[in-house]
Amino acid sequence: MRRALLAGFFGLFLLFLYGPTLTIMLLSFQGPEGGLTFPLRGTSLHWFGRLFQRQSVGDFGAALTRSLALGAMVMAATVAVSVSAGLAFRRHFRGAGALFQLTVASLIVPSILVSLGIGLLFSQAGLDATWWNAAFGAQLTWTLPFGLLIMFAVFNRFDRAWEEAARDLGASPWQGFRHVVLPIIAPSVVGVALFGFSLSYDEFARTLLTAGSANTLPLEIYGMTTNVTSPVLYALGTVTTGVSLVAIAVALGLMRWLRRRTG
C-alpha cells in the first residue's frame, strides 16, 4: 500500500518532468494554422521547414553548428582534464584539498558571476570574447566539476589489484594506464564526455556575456522567446531536445558496449 503510494508519487514526478516537453513536441507537428496552445490544428512538418529557412529573427543553422562545435570542444577538454585530475587525486599531493575546494566552488559560484568576470577579463585584456575562447573557458568552469566528481566516484570503487598485477608483470605506468586502467574506467569516461557535451550544448548563463556577437543555440533560442510566437519555437524545442536525447542514447549505447567488452 505504502509502496503503491510512493510509486504513484514517483510516476507523477516523472509526468511532471517529461509532460511539458512532450507536449511542445506534440504541438510542434501541427499544421500551418497551429498556435502555441491546444487544440492541435492539423499535423505537418510545416514548422520544421520554417525553422530551417533563413529567418529574419536569427540564424538557426549557424547557431546549431556553433553549439555542436563548442560542445565537442568542451567535451574533449572536459574528458582530458577530468581524467588527468582524477588520476592525480588518487595519490597525495600538496594542495589537493585546496584544488578540490576550488573545483566545488566552481560548481557553486552563480553562473552570472563567472560570465560577468570572464567577460570583463577579456574586455580589460583588450581581447574579443567569442564562443570559441571566452565562452569555451566559461563553460569549462561548469563541466569540469561534474567531470571530476564522476572520476572520484569511479576511482573510489576502483580495485588497485589489477594495476599492481600489471606493474608486477613489468608494465610501465603508461602501459598500466593504457591497457589496464583505461579499459576499466572507459564507460565512466564516456559518462564524463556526455556531461561535457550536454552541459555545454545547453549552457546559457555562463555563455551570455562571453560569447560575443555570434550566438550559440541557447542564446538564439532565448532571443527567439521574445519575438517568436509561433510553433517554430516548439519545433526548435523538438530539434534541440532531439539532439540531447541522441547524445544520451549514443553515450549509453557506448557505455553498454564497453562494459560488455571488458566483461
Add this chain to the structure above:
Amino acid sequence: MTQTARSGGPVPAALPYLQALPLALILGALLLVPLGLLVVVSFFDYDSIRIIPDFVLTNYEEVLGSAVTWRTYANTLKYALMVWAITLLVGFPVAYFLAFHVRSTAMQTALFLACTVPFLTSNIIRMISWVPFLGREGLINSALLGAGVIDRPLDALLFSDFAVVLAFVHLYTLFMVVPVFNAMMRIDRRLIEAAVDAGAGPFAVVREVVVPLAKPGIAIGSIFVLTLVMGDFITVRLMGGGQRASVGLMISNQIALLQYPAACANAVVLLAVVLLLIGAVLRVVDIRKEL
C-alpha cells in the same frame, strides 16, 4: 574522498602535480582571476560610456543604500526558500522510493536515469514547455473555464511568482533527488532491519534512521538548490515576464546598461549572501563524510 596513496613504485613523484596542473590552471585563470577582477572593478568608478579605474565605495553605497536592492534580495531569498522547501518535499519521497522500494537493480538504474535525463536537455526549452499549460489560452485556463470555476482566463498563470517557482521546481528538483538518493544508497540496510525488529513503524524508520543518515545528501541538495535559485536570472526573466525581480536579473540589467562597477559590487554582495547561506547549511549538517 581519495584513497590513501601507495608509496614507492616506478611512478615519479611529480606525476600527480602534472596530472592536476591543467585543472588548477583552468580554474585559476577562469574562476579565481575573474572573481578577483569582479572585486577590483567593484571599487572602480564609471560614467555612461566607460569604467574608470579608481578606488571608490560609491558602488557599494548605492547597492546597500537602495531600498530596491533590499527588496530584490528579499524577493530572491523568498524564491530560494520556497523552491528549497518544495524540492525537498518532492525530492525526498522520490529518492526514498528509488533507494528503498525498487527491487531490481536494473529497474533502479533505469528509473534513476529517467530522473537525470532532463538535466541533460535545454533548460530554456523546458521553461518554454510550460506555455501550453499556463498561457492565457492554455490547458489550465481552458480547464478552469470549462469547469465553471472562473469566467475569465487568468492572466496571472504565466508571468507570475507561481510560474517562476513552478519552473524552478521543474528544473532543480533533480539537484535534490540525486544527492539524497546517493546518501540513502549508503545506508546500511541492516540498520533498517534492526529498527523494524525493535518495533519501529514505517514512519519511525524514516524519521529515526533514514532522515538522520540522509542528512548530508539533503545538505548537498539544499546547497545546490539555494545557490542555483539565488544566482538565477533567466528563469525569473522568462517565467516572470519582466515583472518579477531577482538579484541575478538586477545584475544583468546593470550589465545591459554598461554599469559594470555597479554590477560587480552587486555580484560581490550576491556572492557573500550565497556563501552565508552555504555556511548556514553546513552549520546544521556536517557533509565532510559525504565527500
